[in-house]
Each structure stands twice: as C-alpha cells, then as structure tokens.
Amino acid sequence: MIPARSFAGKKVALFGLGGSGIATGRALVEGGAEVLAWDDNPESVARAEVEAIAVGDLRAADWSGFSSFVLSPGVPLTHPKPHWTVELARGAGVEVIGDVELFARERIAQAPAAPFVAITGTNGKSTTTALTAHILRSAGRDTQMGGNIGRAVMTLDPLAADRFYVVECSSYQIDLAPSINPTAGVLLNLTPDHLDRHGTMQHYAAIKERLVSGSDTAIIGVDDIYCTQIADRLEKAGRQVVRISKRLPLPDGYFADGTSLMEAIDGRYSRIAFLEGIGSLRGQHNAQNALAAVAACLKVGLDLGEIQSGLESFPGLAHRMEQVGRKGNVLFVNDSKATNADASAPALSSFPRIYWIAGGLPKEGGIEPLRSYFGRIAKAYLIGEAAPAFSATLGEAVPYEISGTLAAAVEHAARDAAEDAAGEAVVLLSPACASFDQFRNFEVRGDAFRAAVHAIPDIVPIGGTC
Template identity: 45%
Template sequence: MIPVTCFVDQKVAVLGLGRSGLATARALLAGGAVPVVWDDSAEAREAAQAEGFEISDLGRNGAFDGVAALITSPGIPHLYPEPNRVIAAALKAGVPVDNDIGLFFRSFANDDWDGFDTTPRVIAVTGSNGKSTTTALIHHILEVAGRPCQMAGNIGRGVLDIDPGIDGEVIVLELSSYQTELARSLTPDIAVFTNLSPDHLDRHHGMGGYFAAKRRLFAEGGPDRAVIGVDEVEGQFLAGQMAEGPQDDRVIRISSGQKLEGFGWSVFVRKGFLSEWRKGRQVASIDLRAIAGLPGAHNHQNACAAYAAVRSLGIGPKVIEQALRSFGGLPHRSQLVGERDGVRFVNDSKATNVDSAAKALQAFARIRWIAGGMGKEGGIKGLVPYLGAVAKAYLIGHSARDFALELGDTPYELCETMAVAVERAAAEAEAGDVVLLAPAAASFDQYPNFEKRGDDFCACVKVSLGG
C-alpha cells in the first residue's frame, strides 16, 4: 500500500467503493487522514462498513462541511454528459476533486528514497488502443531484464494498492482518459501515447475533449521522456508540442508503417522489422514477423512503444528482443486460444470499437469473423475497407442485423449467440483460416464486460476442439 500522507487529521470524502475506491480509503487511513465514504450501491457500502469506514451520504446538504477533498472513482462523470450529483455538490462547495492517480503521484516518493542508489521510476501509458498490451509488455521486458517492477492502474492492481517503491524499481501504469482527465498531479518519468481513435466521446464531449484528457499526462507533469505514436495527426501535434525541434531526443516518435529517419530518436516498424534510429542512423533492428504473441500492425506499434520506453531506461536491444519473443500476450487481446487442422482460434474480445477491430482484421490473411454485440454510434461502416480478408462473418448479439446491412458483399450468417457462431465458423473453416472474435461492439447486451465475452468464446472453442 502507498500511504497518502498529505491529509493528516483532515476529513477526506471518497466517492465510489469499487477496487480503486476501497484502496484509496485504505491508503488515506494509513496516511493519517479521516476518510468518509459513499457509494450508491448498498452492497458496496456494507463492504466498506465491514472494514470500519465511516459511511456518509455525500449527496445530503452540508455533506462537504469540513471536508478537505473529494476523491472520486474514474468511472463517475464529473463534467460530461453531466456531473454526478455528489461531484456537483463538491464543486459548488469549492472542495477540490481528485482521483487515486493524483494521490499516487503526490504520495509515491518517501524519505526512504534518500538512501537509494537508483531512484524509482514511473512509466505511464495512455492512448485509445494497445494500452494494456503495451503496459504488460513493458512490465515483461523489465522482468526479463531483472529489474524490480510493479504494474498497476487500469490493469492489475489499483495504484495505491501496490507496494512502496524499492531501490531501482520501475512502476508501469496503464492510464485511461477517465484517470488522466481528473488527476491533480501527473508526474511520470516516462509518458507513452500509443494512438488516438474515437471512444468515450459522450464522457469527453467529443474528440477534442478526449484528446485533451490524454494530453494532460504530458502537459501537466513534463515527463523526462515522451514516447509518442505519430500515426495520427493528434500524435504528430503532441510530439511537436513536447519537442524543441526534430533532433530533441527527449521525444521518441514511434510508428507502425512510417519511416522516421529525420529525428533525434525514433522507433518504427516497416514490413515486420522494428528499427531504432538515433541522430540519423539505425542502431538496432528486430524481426517481429515470427513473434506469435505480437501479431499484426497494431501489436507492432505496441512493440515500438514498449521498446522505446525501456530503451529510455538503458535496457539493451538484445535483452528486449529476448523478452519480445517470450511474451505470451494478454487475454482477450489477439490471444491464440486453440488450433486444429491448421485452423487457429483467436480471442480479441477487447476489440470493442471500429478502430481496434480494423487492426485485428488486418493481422490475418483469411478470417472467419465473429462480430456483434451492443453496436456503437456509426455501426461498422468504417470497417468496409478492411473486410478483404474476411471469408465470412458470423454475427451475434443485439446489433447483428444492423451489422449485416453494412457488410456489403461479404458473406455472413446471423448466429445470435457465441456458441452458434463458434460452432458454425469451426465447421466451415479450412486449413490456414483464423476464427477471429473481434466484436467491434460493446458486450453489455449479452455479457457484463468484454472479459466475460472472451471467456465464453474460449469455452466455446474448447467445446469445438473436443476439450
């Protein structure tokens, strides 16, 4: 646990008692604060009360009298589409609003660091797609290199739930736009921006607000090193803002597809080969084509981001290459879950939007595509240019019929359920085919989250394979 010591003997309100909320309350208590907590869920309140926390309805009149700060869970809206009633009351009362990420950056350093040979470092990763894989890949490389490390944030443990930093340790954080948007302190040593595509637009009131939330990770704290994907105009803009000029190697530009030779430091992939360039010359190269845990251009971009981040720490290319080859990938993200008679079954349930599904569809040569669920605004029209490798689509869930109308000449079958889709795709697949779950939709019509949807796919594949 990271004790939060900046509110000693002060009352601090905590809104939302999920994983991060309870960890925040514990960290505040450990640091000498007096937490008062609230959640609209009676079950969550009971769990907090069982730990001894004071329950207080933060929506009542006068709830913020004598309160030093409100710490809110990331998923609770504070501005758009409209502020939560409790946050609105705090803002009206002039009470500062923060989240656990802000508290982490204010609390991570402690007096023990004075005796360390190497100060602990923090790498923070944000972006629309690839955050989790990039974060896990950085963590994996650090482990292979023998560096002490922990992983937290939007993946793994809550940021305040990790252990205090030790000599030479690296903390790797995945941060969503919900987390970066509100944190009052954002001071990573290395900040990583993977890419940007439309998502969470209602929460951020459009693409401008969404990009602004991501940009705060770089603008608020001024990281020592910025690793920035420049395959979209927003990344190019951000790199331009952070660098003093093209030779400023505090900014490492990364790309999956573009040659980036005219900069002080860049890492890019062309035709499956990762190249590192510094001051006008190539200094390292890695063949990514045969690395099973990183298929497709989108994973090659993740490899570039992770490579650049750990190179900033001085880890050598040969160690990085060894780690890339042993990386098994994350569940629900281009996860190979089975193979039979030359047919592979790949779970990319995390592909919940058009952009991430497009990347998955470009990763394989011949696809039996399982898609559908709770469709998002715009449907799947944006995927039409990427359907060339799709032999047939097997559509499930609420938006199956809507998706069918947008497939053009691509053959399809309305399957409704995952079990039927997997059974039909497996029966029709031929050697060399990939049965790919890349839904391009949310899961909430049939599943509580994308993880449960991916688990169901894996279970259905196991049945299909006779396991």
C-alpha cells in the same frame, strides 16, 4: 497496499466506493488520514463500513475542514456537468484529485527514484501496459502493474527505489492527477473518444497531454495530428521527447518497417528489435504498442537483448487478439474485446484468410466501416441480434451463415477452416458488437469462445495471458 502517508492527520473527503474507491479509502486510512466517504449506492456504502472506512452523506459535511477531496474516476468532473460533490468541493476551495494523484505524491515522498512508466492514449493502452510490464518482469525486474488495468493503483506493493511501476491511465484518471510525473510517459494516439465526458476533442487532448508534459521523457506516437502537435509543443518547451511511428521513417525516434522496429538518429537507421513470428503482436497497431514499450523500457534501463526476449515471450492480453489454440493449419483467435467495427478492424487487417465469427448486440453503423476487409474473409458466421443486419451488409461480397449461437459458430467455422487449402486459416471471434444479448460482458463471451475451442478434439492450446 501503498499507504497514503502524505495525508496523515488531514481530513479527506472521498466519493465513489467501487473497487478502486474502497482501495483508495483503505490507503488513506492506513496512511493516517481522517476519511469521510460516500456513494450514491447504499450497497457500496455498506461495503466501505465493513472495510472500516468512515462514511457519511457529504451533502451534510462541513467542507471547510477538508484538505482534499478524492473523486472516483468514473464520476463526472466537468461534463456534461460537474457532480454535486465537485461543486461543493470547489465552493469550499478544496482540491479535487484521484487515486493516481495519490500514487504520484506518495512516490515523490517515499521513493522518487522508483522507475514509473505511465501509459495513455485512445487505443492500445492495455496492450502496451501489459507488454511493458511483461518485458520488465521477464528481465528480472520487480514490477508492479495497475491503474486502469488489473489492480487499483493504491493496491500495488509498497513503494521502493528498486521497484518498477507500470500504470495505465485513462483520461478520467489524468484529469484528477495534476502532479503526475512519470519517468517515462507514453501517449500512443488520439482519436475522438469520451467527448460526452470531456466536451470537446481539444479538451480531451489537453488532458492526455498532461501525462507526457509532466514526464522526464515523453514518448509520443506521431501518427495523428493531435499527438504530433503535442510533441511539437513539448519540444519547443525544452522537454525530452521521443517520437514513435508505426509507419513513418522518422529522422529521429523509433518507427516500424514491417516487422522490424527501427531507431533513427539524425536520419540514420538501425534495427533494434523485431516482431517477426510473434503471434501475440501481429498487426500495425501492435507495432505501435511494441515501439512504445521498447522506448519506455530503454528509458528505465533495460538493454535490447532483455527487451527482445520479452517481446518474444509476450502471451498477449485475454480477449484482444488472444491466440487460444491451433489445430493443423487453423489458428483460433479470441478478439471478444472488439465491441464495435473500429475495434474489429485491427484483427481483420492482421490475417489474410479469416473465418469470422461476428455479431451480438449491434452498434450504430454496423459493419459497413469494415467493407475494405471483406476480401480477407473466407466466410462469416453470424450470431445474436445483429445477424440479420450483418448478413444484409455482407450480401454477396462474403459467404456467410447465420449460426445463431457462439457454440454453433465455433463448430462450423472450425470444420470449414480445416478444409481450407490456402495455408494458415484463422477462426476469428471479433464480434464488432456488444455482448449483452447473449453474454453478461465481453469477457464472458471470450471465455465461452476459448472453452469451445479447447473442447475441439486434438486442439493444441496456446499459452495463457499476462
């Protein structure tokens, strides 16, 4: 727990009492703040009372007495319209902030030298965050990881100058963190996302830009126009910018040349790390994640030997191209997090010979956007409500069966892949669908896949996850 001592003696309003909200309330109370918290869910209010957090309907509160209002990231700040608490706070001239802002203020007040890596982007945030933290830990650094992944940021171990903090930040969290100031701020990429929350792509991009604009060093992926423009603006403003690209030879910065990670200085190139043979970091998308992690770890003081060792031992994230087992020439990969076609594309692009388990509760557009990868698919095993629609899209382009259940799909795909004479075959769960027709969430679906694979006779399990 990080006590929010910057708020000692101050009155603070808090709305949103989920896991991170309760953690934030506890941090404020422990830091000496006088907190009044509320939530629209009575059960959440009851949980806060158990945690000794004072509760009361903020509609009836005297907002003139609050110094700050801490809002849960999931509650609308601007779009489609501000939450009623936001309107009350603004009407009273009370600042509206979130838990990442509390962390940023406490770091500056308590341990400004503590290395702080903050990571955002539309895609790849979680993998990059986990990879960066893994490299630091494997190099013997005292490392805390949290934010939008794993632990709520205020539940991390207390701030100390020699403790490293790696924090994944969503756009919602950045929007509530006006003074975020990482040692290394990472912006991986930008594509349209959460526009129901942010209104326009320009507003969404501007929020993401805040994280890197406040960084000592801004590490920016320049493979899309939005991020390239942000990098240009920050350089013109005199900020330190490190550009990364998963495909472009850059005159300065870091880029990927196949599985080689290259450094460019004044147009001269040298290899600084490699991904060859690292199954958890296959694919061009993971090259970008690795480049960002390498650049961030160099910024906070690691050497290249420590970084390469960490890359090689990275187990990957659960449900994101997670290698769960091998039997003979067959590799089993859990990509249950791929809940739409775009999310399945990286996995399908990473393997040449795939026995593909797909289906569930379909999303708009189905799997038509994946047609360019059909040539990699030896056979598809379709499950759930999407099976009829997916079979119609596959048509005669890809052999398929309607397996119905995940258990049946794993059994049949394992049997067929074992008979493949074309070298390594991959049984890939990458559903391109939500899970809710058969499973409570994608994690439960991925766990069921892992259990089914591990039940195969003579399977060799592949290590755990971060």
